[in-house]
Amino acid sequence: MQGTDTAARLLQAMLRHLCLLPALHACLLATPPAEKPEKMRVDVLMEGRPDGRSYFAFPALLDTGDDEVLVCYKRGKSHAADAGAVLEVMRFHQATGKMSAVSTMASKAGGIMQMGEWARFPNGDIALYIDAQHPEGSLRSGLEVARSTDGGRSFSQPERLGAIDGVEYGYAFDAITRGGTTWMLVMTFANLRGGKLVFPTKSQPGSVDVIRSDDNGRTWSFVHSITEELDGAPVNESAFMPHGDGFIITARGYDNRHWLARTDGAFRILSRVDLNSAHESITSHLGRPRLFEKDGSCYLLGRNWVAKGIMQLTLFRFDPHNLDLTRQVVLDNWDKKHVADGYYAQSWWNEADGRSRFHVVTYKSGERTPPSLLHLEFEWEAVR
Numbered sequence: 001m002q003g004t005d006t007a008a009r010l011l012q013a014m015l016r017h018l019c020l021l022p023a024l025h026a027c028l029l030a031t032p033p034a035e036k037p038e039k040m041r042v043d044v045l046m047e048g049r050p051d052g053r054s055y056f057a058f059p060a061l062l063d064t065g066d067d068e069v070l071v072c073y074k075r076g077k078s079h080a081a082d083a084g085a086v087l088e089v090m091r092f093h094q095a096t097g098k099m100s101a102v103s104t105m106a107s108k109a110g111g112i113m114q115m116g117e118w119a120r121f122p123n124g125d126i127a128l129y130i131d132a133q134h135p136e137g138s139l140r141s142g143l144e145v146a147r148s149t150d151g152g153r154s155f156s157q158p159e160r161l162g163a164i165d166g167v168e169y170g171y172a173f174d175a176i177t178r179g180g181t182t183w184m185l186v187m188t189f190a191n192l193r194g195g196k197l198v199f200p201t202k203s204q205p206g207s208v209d210v211i212r213s214d215d216n217g218r219t220w221s222f223v224h225s226i227t228e229e230l231d232g233a234p235v236n237e238s239a240f241m242p243h244g245d246g247f248i249i250t251a252r253g254y255d256n257r258h259w260l261a262r263t264d265g266a267f268r269i270l271s272r273v274d275l276n277s278a279h280e281s282i283t284s285h286l287g288r289p290r291l292f293e294k295d296g297s298c299y300l301l302g303r304n305w306v307a308k309g310i311m312q313l314t315l316f317r318f319d320p321h322n323l324d325l326t327r328q329v330v331l332d333n334w335d336k337k338h339v340a341d342g343y344y345a346q347s348w349w350n351e352a353d354g355r356s357r358f359h360v361v362t363y364k365s366g367e368r369t370p371p372s373l374l375h376l377e378f379e380w381e382a383v384r
Contacts, residue, residue, distance in 0.1 A: 031279040032327050034314075036334045037382040041375075045090065045099060045361070046073070048370035053077055053084070055370040058288075059361045061346040062118040062126065064152050067094050069348055071361055072105060072116040072128060073373055079341050083135035087113045087128075092361075094350045097375070105146060106130050106158045112138065113158075119175035121182055121216035126152050129161070129172035129184070140170030140189045147217070164211055165222040167194030173208070174239045174290075176247075182213045183223065185238050208238050208251065210267050224267040226251060230259060241291040243298070243320050246270070250300055252285040260300065260323050273323045281306060281328065286314075288344035295384060300325075301360075303343035310336045313343040313362055315383060329383055331360060331376060340365045349380060356380035 046056045055076050062070040069092040076085030086107040090099045105128060106113040115131035126148040132141045144158040162168065169186035176183045188195040188206035195206045210223040226249060227235060235251035246264040253259065261272035276282050287303030297317055304314040312334070317327040333339060342364035350357050358380040363371040 031281050032325055034281060035327070035329045037329055037331070037378050040357070040377040040379060041097070042377075043097065043375040045071070045092075045373040045375055046075075048365065048372040050369055053086075055079075055082070056373045057341065057363045057371050058115050058344050059346060059363060059373060060116050060118055060128075061348060061361055062120065062152070063348045064126075066151065068092065068152075069094060069359075069361075070118070070126075070152050071099075071373075072118065073363070074114040074116075076112075076114070077370075081135070081138050082112050082114070083110055085112045085114050087116050087130060089128075092375070094348075094359075097377075105155065106132075106144065108132065110135055111141065113144075115171060117172040117175065117184075119172075119182060119184060119217060120177055121213070122177055122180050123216045124151065125149050125216055126155075127217050128155070128158075129175075130158055131171045132158075132160075133170075139191050142168050142170060142192055143172060143186070145217075161220075163193050164220045167209075167222065168192040169209070169211075170195075173237060176240060176242060178242055180214060182217060183240075184211050184213075184220075185209070185226070185240060186211055187236065208235050210240075226267065229263075229267065229269050230261070230272070233257065233259065235259065237288050239289050239291045241293060241298070243293070248291055248298065248320055250286070250289045250291055252287065252289060254285075256284045258282065258285045258289075260318065262320065262323065271323060275325070279325060283307060287311070290346055292347070294349070294380075297384065301345055301347060303345075306336065309338060311339050311343055312336070313345055313360070313364075317384070331378070331383075332362070332364070332374075338367075341371050358383050 057074045059073045071090045075088050076082040087105045089105045090102045092099045112133035117129045119127045128146045130144040132144045134141050143161040145161050146155040146158045148155045170189040171187040173185040207225045207227040209225050211220045212223050213220045234254040238251040240247050240249045249261045251259045258275045261269045284305040289302035298320045300316040312330050313332040315329045316325050318325050345362035347360045358378045360376040365371040
């Protein structure tokens, strides 16, 4: 038995060193046990109610750096096919933990406005990219963008972004600004200009692409297709983060695979792993994943299906070099209750009483009510 264990460890070390056979590497990974940190507080920011437009979902955050976090979210009646849904923005004050102004960012008569994604440009401008949809079958009508030139105090009316190198995109996932360049992950759709049908679903999504802007989001250009880099894998919700001279990318697959990959500066994949195949605690994709680096470690945050019909909000720490998961922390639903909808989430930190606090805004349905927007707070030392 000891010889077998030694051989397995040697084989794993060889695979990691050579970056060969990622599928076999995945089979050898260990799953870190789930941990449960103590919540410091849980606030209901917007309460879901069964009457009227009180279905709150899909929060996206931007820390303005001025004691204020902008929280964009959908207000409607259902998860999808939600004609009349609007995007609202609240201003959340870090020092008090209270929200102040709430305003409607985007609305369209008879249309669907949801899934806003923030971008901050090198000149300080802020933009919100909006997943605008037709009510018929939730077909995308093309990304729209609202811009602020005063640090988020006011925004322009949303306008259609239009085609980029002959392609119009319908869904923005994430944005990174480094130096004078901003990169964004976006998705094509078969009903939009230049879109290709990569895999059939009701809304006909296509390729997840990287685009870039060198003029603060005024113009964009195509960089690379992440879908092609993943050999045509049917991926949708994705996120990325800078790492060294390249990037770390994560992508949810419609085929119940979830990818974590390391790329070079041109977004060519150097190594990758299917987390679902590698870890028994991940039984499907991770919904609306987010990546970040903090205190020298890398993290993956998302909705994790741990059993059929059971989801948890989970934070994973991972090694950016070999993509091993080294820790998993269940932030919500440790007791595995049924949650019909929820757990797209984003986070930020602040300092209080000499300690670092980890804040998460997410959404979650109740037993018989539509989802509410929630603010969770933890001691960072208990989570990291």
